[in-house]
Amino acid sequence: MKKVLKKLLWVLIAAVFIGTFVFLYMNSKGKKTEFELVSPQSGSTLSKSSLLTGAIEPRDEIEIKPQISGIISEILVEAGQQVHVGDIIAKIKVIPDESQLSSAQFRVEEAERQLELAQSKHERTAELYKKKYVSREEFEESETSLANAKINLDSARDALSIVRDGVSAKNAQESNTLVRATITGLVLDVPVKVGTSVIQSNTFNDGTTIAKVADMNDLIFKGKVDETEVGQLYVGQPMQITIGALQDLTSDATIEYIAPKANSENGTNTFEIKAAVTIPGDRALRAGYSANAAVTLASVENVLTVPESVIEFDGDDAYVYVLTGTENDQKFERRQIETGLSDGITIEVKSGLTADVKLRGMEKK
Numbered sequence: 001m002k003k004v005l006k007k008l009l010w011v012l013i014a015a016v017f018i019g020t021f022v023f024l025y026m027n028s029k030g031k032k033t034e035f036e037l038v039s040p041q042s043g044s045t046l047s048k049s050s051l052l053t054g055a056i057e058p059r060d061e062i063e064i065k066p067q068i069s070g071i072i073s074e075i076l077v078e079a080g081q082q083v084h085v086g087d088i089i090a091k092i093k094v095i096p097d098e099s100q101l102s103s104a105q106f107r108v109e110e111a112e113r114q115l116e117l118a119q120s121k122h123e124r125t126a127e128l129y130k131k132k133y134v135s136r137e138e139f140e141e142s143e144t145s146l147a148n149a150k151i152n153l154d155s156a157r158d159a160l161s162i163v164r165d166g167v168s169a170k171n172a173q174e175s176n177t178l179v180r181a182t183i184t185g186l187v188l189d190v191p192v193k194v195g196t197s198v199i200q201s202n203t204f205n206d207g208t209t210i211a212k213v214a215d216m217n218d219l220i221f222k223g224k225v226d227e228t229e230v231g232q233l234y235v236g237q238p239m240q241i242t243i244g245a246l247q248d249l250t251s252d253a254t255i256e257y258i259a260p261k262a263n264s265e266n267g268t269n270t271f272e273i274k275a276a277v278t279i280p281g282d283r284a285l286r287a288g289y290s291a292n293a294a295v296t297l298a299s300v301e302n303v304l305t306v307p308e309s310v311i312e313f314d315g316d317d318a319y320v321y322v323l324t325g326t327e328n329d330q331k332f333e334r335r336q337i338e339t340g341l342s343d344g345i346t347i348e349v350k351s352g353l354t355a356d357v358k359l360r361g362m363e364k365k
Contacts, residue, residue, distance in 0.1 A: 035330060036361035037323060040306045040353055047299035048343050050232075054223020056243065056277065056289040058214035062183050065207040069199040070094040070177065072192055077211065079189055083181040089211050090179040092198065111153040118142075118149035185215040188287055219277045219285060221253050221293055224263075224270040232297040233258055239275050244290040252278040253293065300341050300348055308347045310359045311339065320353065321360035332360050 073093040077083060125142035128134045189212040192198065201207030221241050225233060239253040253275040262269040275293065279285060312319045318339045325331030340348030 034364045035332075036364055037327065037358040038307060038310050038361040039358060040304050040349065040355045042304050042355040043302050044305040044346070044348075045299070045301045046303060046305055046341050046343060046346060046348055048297045048341055049294055050225070050229050050297050052223040052225055052239075052273070052293040052295065054221055054273075054291055054293060056219055056241075056285055056287065056291050057222050058185075058188075058216060058287050059218045059220050059276075060183075061188065061212055061214040061287070062185070063209045064089055064179060064182060064211045064213060065201050065209060066090075066092055066179050066198050067200055068092060068094060068177060070197075072194050072196045072198060072210075075190060075192070075194055077187050077190065079187050081187045082185070083187055083213060084184045085181055087181045088178050089181055089187075090192070092177045092179065094177060107156040107159065108153070111149070111156040115146075115149040115153050118146045122146040179210050181211075181213055183213055183215065185213045188212045188214055214287060216285065216287070217279065219279060219287075220256075221275040221277050221291055223273055223275075223291075223293055225258075225273055227262060227269040227271065229297060230258065230271045233273065233295065237295060240294045241275075241277055242292045242294070243285070244292070245286075246283070246289075249280065249283060251280065254278075255295075298341055303340070304349045304353065304355060305346045306349055306353070306359060307361070308342055308345060310361055311337075311347065322353075323358035323360065327358075330360075 070092040072090055074091040075089070076091070077087075077089050083089065122142040122145070125134060125139055129136070129139040191209055191212075196208075198208035198210065199205060221239070233255060235255055235258065237255045239255060241251040241253045243249055243251070255273060255275045257272075257274040259272040262271050277285075306320070310320055312321075312334075317336060319334050319336050321332035322335050323330065324333045335352060337352030338350040340350045342348070
């Protein structure tokens with residue numbers, strides 16, 4: 001019995017030893033690596049696009065300014081209201097300059113004295129003319145002097161009215177105290193209130209803005225493009241505009257301006273671009289909407305393409321690994337190729353490869 005147990009013990013030890021040896025031997029051989037196989041695609045269409053950020057803005061935003069200084073007495077419009085050329089936006093109460101007012105009053109008084117003198121002289125001349133003591137020529141000169149005196153008085157009174165009230169008695173409809181719209185469009189902003197002091201534009205001051213008006217049917221996309229891509233843009237190039245606040249709306253646009261000079265921001269050179277936006281007839285856009293513009297920089301058709309992940313780049317050269325064995329016994333050959341356009345995921349192969357081969361892809365897990 002003891003001999004049997006001893007033999008079984010030795011057999012067990014031998015089995016453990018052999019099993020350990022086989023296990024270590026199999027692990028020493030290593031696990032065979034397998035790769036996914038990728039086929040090139042022929043007849044493909046490939047394009048490279050860029051996404052530009054910017055905003056929707058009216059082409060022309062007009063600032064309406066007063067033609068006379070004073071205080072806002074009435075505002076007749078509000079932001080969001082449509083106005084037409086000539087519509088009254090606000091009314092101004094004039095605060096006259098004391099020296100100008102005094103001068104205008106003195107001119108009226110002087111014109112009144114001149115009229116009295118001309119009237120008195122004309123009456124004497126007319127009496128003498130009836131008695132044939134003066135010629136007709138002298139009588140007509142007296143009439144002309146009287147008419148001129150009346151004109152001068154009317155002019156002086158009108159000047160006083162303008163200085164004191166800002167309103168011409170002869171042309172009240174075109175008074176400088178009435179601030180009118182200079183274009184047809186939408187009122188974007190009214191930055192003043194009743195009681196606000198305003199000044200007219202002059203050499204030393206831009207003047208107070210009463211309202212901002214723009215034609216919201218003539219909008220542009222205004223954005224920036226990096227210097228690495230600006231050379232691939234051109235005037236007349238189409239774009240697709242997506243507005244952040246209206247994700248369901250996509251508008252067409254056409255580039256109409258590319259800045260000739262770069263702006264440096266945080267060490268990066270960018271160029272300003274402007275594109276005319278085509279507005280859908282049933283949608284209304286607001287000035288200042290943030291937007292993205294997708295523009296196709298380059299495209300190719302009917303070309304051979306492969307995933308860019310299967311390519312190995314070495315400097316300016318590109319290589320792929322072509323399957324030379326079978327799918328079960330994978331062997332690969334490194335082959336140089338010439339690449340073309342890439343969209344960041346797929347790349348064009350110009351030469352060095354055909355569509356009937358298999359390429360080494362990602363390692364199988």
